Amino acid sequence: MTDTAYCYHCGTHHLKKDMKQVSTKAGKRWRCFKSIEATKRSRAERDAFGRRVSADNKVDAQSKAKQILNNNR
Numbered sequence: 444m445t446d447t448a449y450c451y452h453c454g455t456h457h458l459k460k461d462m463k464q465v466s467t468k469a470g471k472r473w474r475c476f477k478s479i480e481a482t483k484r485s486r487a488e489r490d491a492f493g494r495r496v497s498a499d500n501k502v503d504a505q506s507k508a509k510q511i512l513n514n515n516r
Contacts, residue, residue, distance in 0.1 A: 448473035453496045455503075 447456045451472045462473045481492040 450475040450478060452478040454500055455496075 446458055446460075448459050448462055449456050450462060452474050455475075457473075457475045457477075459473070461477075462475050463479065464471050465474050466472075478492075481489055484492070
C-alpha cells in the first residue's frame with residue numbers, strides 16, 4: 444500500500460502522515476494540513492496560496508508534457 448494520498452484541495456500527492464481524512468458530501472477525502480491551515484487565513488492570503496499551488500501544478504504539468512514529448516521523438 445502506498446504511503447501517499449491525493450489532496451483534493453491542492454491537487455497534489457502528499458505523505459499520509461502530512462494529511463487528514465475529512466468527510467464531505469461525496470464521501471471521505473484526503474486533505475493536507477497545509478491546505479487546512481491555509482483556510483484559516485485572510486482572503487488575500489488564501490488567494491495567494493491558491494495562486495502558488497496553481498503555479499506549482501502548472502510547472503509540474505509542463506515538465507511532464509515535455510518529458511512525454513521528448514520520449515516520443
